[in-house]
Amino acid sequence: MPAIRNVLLWCSENEWLKNHIPRYRFIKKAVKKFMPGESASDALEAARKLKGNNIPAVFTRLGENITSLLEAYNTTGHYLKLLEDIGNAELDGEVSVKLTQIGFDLSAEETYKNLARIALKSAGMNKLVWIDMEGSGYTGATIDFYERIKKEHPNTGICIQAYLYRSAEDLERLMKIDANIRLVKGAYKESEGVVYKSKQKIDENYFNLAKVLLNRIKQNGIRGAFATHDLELVNRITGEAERMGIDRNRLEFQMLYGIRTNDQKMLAARGNRMRVLISYGESWYPWYVRRLAERPANMLFVVKNIFK
Numbered sequence: 001m002p003a004i005r006n007v008l009l010w011c012s013e014n015e016w017l018k019n020h021i022p023r024y025r026f027i028k029k030a031v032k033k034f035m036p037g038e039s040a041s042d043a044l045e046a047a048r049k050l051k052g053n054n055i056p057a058v059f060t061r062l063g064e065n066i067t068s069l070l071e072a073y074n075t076t077g078h079y080l081k082l083l084e085d086i087g088n089a090e091l092d093g094e095v096s097v098k099l100t101q102i103g104f105d106l107s108a109e110e111t112y113k114n115l116a117r118i119a120l121k122s123a124g125m126n127k128l129v130w131i132d133m134e135g136s137g138y139t140g141a142t143i144d145f146y147e148r149i150k151k152e153h154p155n156t157g158i159c160i161q162a163y164l165y166r167s168a169e170d171l172e173r174l175m176k177i178d179a180n181i182r183l184v185k186g187a188y189k190e191s192e193g194v195v196y197k198s199k200q201k202i203d204e205n206y207f208n209l210a211k212v213l214l215n216r217i218k219q220n221g222i223r224g225a226f227a228t229h230d231l232e233l234v235n236r237i238t239g240e241a242e243r244m245g246i247d248r249n250r251l252e253f254q255m256l257y258g259i260r261t262n263d264q265k266m267l268a269a270r271g272n273r274m275r276v277l278i279s280y281g282e283s284w285y286p287w288y289v290r291r292l293a294e295r296p297a298n299m300l301f302v303v304k305n306i307f308k
């Protein structure tokens with residue numbers, strides 16, 4: 001399985017494939033499992049349905065490493081309009097943004113201005129904005145950026161990846177500024193010198209980082225969200241939270257649209273906070289192939305759609 005995962009992660013970064021694969025109809029059909037559609041209205045409609053099960057949403061428009069500041073500015077405008085639509089539809093929805101989607105490869109200053117606009121709009125609606133974590137080449141700069149923006153815009157949160165060796169130190173540093181944290185395992189192609197490779201080690205590190213977050217959640221210091229579909233980890237974290245006397249309704253899990261839907265409903269029904277991240281947009285290729293890499297069995301959906 002690790003070999004297939006590596007090939008898929010390589011595919012997710014390949015420019016030729018990125019330009020050609022999305023043209024195939026059977027691939028587009030398979031993508032539907034993880035993405036309600038390419039437009040914001042498709043995502044809003046999916047959020048409306050989740051609301052029926054008491055599950056709020058996080059929205060992210062797919063796209064990364066944009067190459068012009070005009071594109072970054074337009075993406076920012078898109079998120080501002082989306083927040084407006086979320087408000088009008090009376091949905092509990094936040095947004096999650098990749099810094100390279102709003103100009104980080106081109107200008108940190110412009111990226112700051114763009115994210116500040118989204119944060120300001122979100123603050124007016126009493127919402128938090130999440131910053132995704134991208135490949136390890138961006139980790140340090142993303143954390144520096146977050147430290148800066150958190151001072152001026154406390155309604156921001158950052159993602160931390162448990163597969164990185166450095167994350168324990170990063171989390172310690174971030175706890176000093178009461179960072180809001182979304183904890184994930186990590187989705188990118190990384191080398192051995194940077195990340196734990198075995199599932200067991202990643203899971204152990206996830207749980208250790210989760211305990212740091214639980215301590216701060218207990219003190220009411222931060223918003224911490226455990227973003228994983230790993231039910232064993234969900235159970236370990238739930239057990240630890242109970243042991244620490246943290247109420248269920250203060251324990252937040254996040255999952256991706258289309259993955260473990262029944263468990264999402266179960267967690268919401270039993271009184272945990274459960275939020276689902278809904279991705280949409282035309283630039284879905286690298287993101288979708290990372291989802292296949294997480295579970296190569298998902299390739300079966302692609303194959304089935306060839307014959308449909």
Ligand SMILES: Cc1cc2nc3c(=O)[nH]c(=O)nc-3n(C[C@H](O)[C@H](O)[C@H](O)COP(=O)(O)OP(=O)(O)OC[C@H]3O[C@@H](n4cnc5c(N)ncnc54)[C@H](O)[C@@H]3O)c2cc1C
Pocket residue numbers: 131132133134159161184185186187188227228229230231254255256259260276277290291292294295298
């Ligand atoms: C809300 C949210 C935000 C995220 N943000 C980021 C981010 O900013 N940066 C980043 O690097 N990563 C991000 N990720 C992705 C994350 O890093 C993992 O790659 C992803 O969540 C899979 O890991 P897992 O914790 O579910 O555990 P795994 O050990 O990968 O999976 C546990 C089980 O969950 C199920 N499962 C997991 N993935 C899939 C899938 N694709 N299809 C079907 N079943 C699956 C399987 O049953 C699997 O056995 C995010 C994930 C979530 C849920």
